[in-house]
Amino acid sequence: MIVTNDLEVRVGARTLLQAPGHHLRVQPGDRIGLVGRNGAGKTTTMRILAGETQPYGGSVSSSGDIGYLPQDSREGDIEISARDRVLSARGLDRIRSSMDRQQEIMETATEPNRRDAAIRKYSRLEERYHQLGGYEANAEAAQICENLGLPARILDQPLKTLSGGQRRRVELAQILFAASGGMGKSQTTLLLDEPTNHLDADSIVWLRGFLEKHDGGLVVISHDVSLLKAVCNKVWFLDAVRGEADVYNMNFERYQQARATDEARRRRERANAEKKASALKQQAERLGAKATKAKAAKQMAARAERMMSSLDEVRQADRVAHISFPEPAPCGKTPLNAKGLMKMYGSLEVFAGVDLAIDRGSRVVVLGFNGAGKTTLLKLLAGVERSDGEGGIVTGHGLRIGYFAQEHDTLDPEATVWENAVNACPDAGEQDLRGVLGAFMLSGEQLEQHAGTLSGGEKTRLALACLVSSQANVLLLDEPTNNLDPISREQVLDAIRTYTGAVVLVTHDPGAVKALEPERVIVLPDGTEDLWSEDYLELVELA
Template sequence: MLGVEGIEIRIGPRLLLDETSFTLNAGDKIGLVGRNGAGKTTLMKALAGETLLEKGRLYSTGTIGYLPQDPRSVDLELPAFERVLSGRGLSELRRELAAVTQHMSSSDLVIAERATRDYGELEHRFSALGGYSAEAEAEAICVSLGLEPRLFHRPLGNLSGGQRRRVELARILFSNAETLLLDEPTNHLDADSIQWLKGYLRSYKGSLILISHDVELLREVVNRVAYLDANSSKLEMYQMRYDLYIKARAQSEARSKKERERSEGEIQRLSLQANKMRGSSAKRARKAKVLDARAEKLESSIEEIRSKDKVAKLKFPEPRHCGRTPLEGVTLSKTYGSLEVFIGVDLAIDRGSKVLILGLNGAGKTTLLKVLAGVEVPDTGEIRLGTGAMVGYYAQEHETLDHEDTVFHFIRSKAPVDMQDKDLRSILGSFLFDSEMMNQKIGTLSGGEKTRLALAALVTTGANVLLLDEPTNNLDPISREQVLEALRRYKGSVVLVTHDPGAARALDPERVVLMPDGEEDLMSESYYDLISLS
């Protein structure tokens, strides 16, 4: 069981969640929904005990398994399968068993005898946690999530971002926690893995809170919905499945619209009445002033709702003029230790061209973008920039964002020195960063807000080649459509990595590059079918 009592969550002056109480019992599967920036991820961190509550209390019985939206800082030398086994503490026990096994053959009888006693105790604990059958269970979960056995013994640092994300999800599912807190668990999963995850969560006996923009996942898994209203900072609980919640929300919004229309009518009536009374007498003038005050109060409440309901009108930069081929990669190769990610890849990005990078998880898509962006150095080959080329890079894990930096300072550091602060504030405003958020630390932003900030940074550069790695991850449906519309309008060159077929269709690419071989082909309908499988 997990519960909160009278909690309040703030980030600086921003109130994300007003005094709220609820209980999560065994079998409850709650979909936590709300627009980007409403505070869903911040609430999830609080429930996981990773942030201190300024007000109220959190109480729980049993174990909690938490999958955060952003990657955790872990030992990158740790083998992937060891990380999964650590979900039940088996990884540490295996290492201890290996150590005492060595000591059991010691020529020192005292050491050997102590090791024999320790081995019996450790083996008992190992068996109590499931032992070798648990290892088989962990392997089955990994394979179901698309992690091939050949990856099990590779260090985490040699895996792609998508593969590490799958390792973390496998670790949480393997942990047998009584409560799961999952923040966007389908990010980086292919269609088969998502289908398996739906079945796993449907049959899961514990309690669950799930944040996801995958509507089908919410439909099939959750039995309650918690809506975090960014306007009121309230958590509204719906004791129903997702489809019924959508109908209930539509009815609630229709009522709110009628109330707003009534308020607007009342404002007009009060204003007309006040205007008739002006100038007649001191008494009538005082009454007109009272009517004006009532009208202003109603107007301010409506304006506050309107401003919070705004949608970002995203616009990628008007590209600077450049030569015919602004970016080339010649015989590019990249390896990590003994792992060959790709070898001998040739790529030419023409002015205004749209290119989709396609391949299975771990095929080197993200690594290729990093090499093209100059973030990683190729082991062989070179990057050639054409005349007037300016490259803008969007990283899927938001690696380009300094979590200790503030929103405004970050955008200032990315902008040309001659760009005025007022212009930067205007750009941030168009991406829905208000004045209160300018000095907010980037680490406190939601995943969707980090996405908007990274895209805003691209806007300031005037880049003519955009390298975009999963730009629609963590976005709510409205923000996602805004990003895709910006892609449709952009006149510069784009190289895109995505698991989102809608993003690929919005880009309408002329060419596809198949990784890890780097083979090029003209885009065709059959490749769209492969995107969700990659």
């Protein structure tokens, strides 16, 4: 259970949310959709509820276990296996590790006393492991992982060998494993920030079913409207205009209808009040011309002001980011050529022998199952990582690369928004750069905000803004529509449609592929190159 008391949320000098009293409360059985436009404070509020950061004002009290999935998942020790990371949710990984150590001593010890001590300790550990349902839990954890698109073959791999999407699935699996309690019943409060990122269609369907059956509390941030409709029985709407949270004790569909009705009511009331206030002011101006009527005129003017100030604030139309990609600099016929690219993690081969020629203005989509190396391939093309083996990148005449990283790796979280933009575009003039950031809805005091404190959608907009002044003629885009609200997503899709340079795209979003209208497809890990056809579209969601 989580209860807020006089909660006030700020970022810098901006007040994002004021929730007086115990306005926001999460109880067992509550399945709450936390919604609002990008930058309204959803992710910041979720961090506060999880105890990851303190509110500007007020307090948050909680009882019971909390499972928190942030947008940028914490990886912990990346040397441990994916299986042990999931099992750590119930402390089973430590017991398993101790059992393995005692097993090794039992097999190698030459001294009888040391071997006997190891046998006794192993027996105690095994009994404890059994009491905690360890053997059944191992199978349960593996089943959760499989349902989230993590096949059994990767569970014993170290986390450092997994892709960003796979690591995030492991983090989600760990949280759900802890919340399942072995029987699918738990009072754990789940706080999930964009849990469907990197999930394929089948995994999203399974996750919906899991969350619908969850007995504990749930707060979820998601731009997946179908998930919110299927799961939520309450909605918290963070209104960026008023800096308040509206609580709707209803499902998501009824909330949408109620909010539309509420906004229509406010607009009608304001229109009527403005008409009456205007009439009063006109009458006050006429009376004010006569000295004997001056007092009455002032009273009428004051009444008009009170009439307007007593109204609820009307939501203005949300600002929309004007997202566009750069005008590409001139370049040769083939600005980027990759030959024999290979990537290994220890003895594990991710892919090998990948050839890819990026001609001027070409449009390529990279497909493959999660973990096939799609993100890694873009990192190699961007020069962020080096190819193993003899292969490498051949740079053509005039090449300028613009790289959008899935996990916003191109941003410095400790630097401000403005510092990140200057570092990305050192040749851009100050006014031009401020204009670009403003078009992406980043301006004013927000320019002095550290990038690490931005919401996922704001980070996406900042990373895209940093591309605009680059004059890139080859864009490498890794999941560019993640974390965006529907309006911003459409802006990105329009930018992809109209960009005249070359694009290499990695995405789970079929809409992004349709906007790209790709000519070619690269399927990993085999590196097979083919002409694009609509038959590949199904693989986009499943990848």
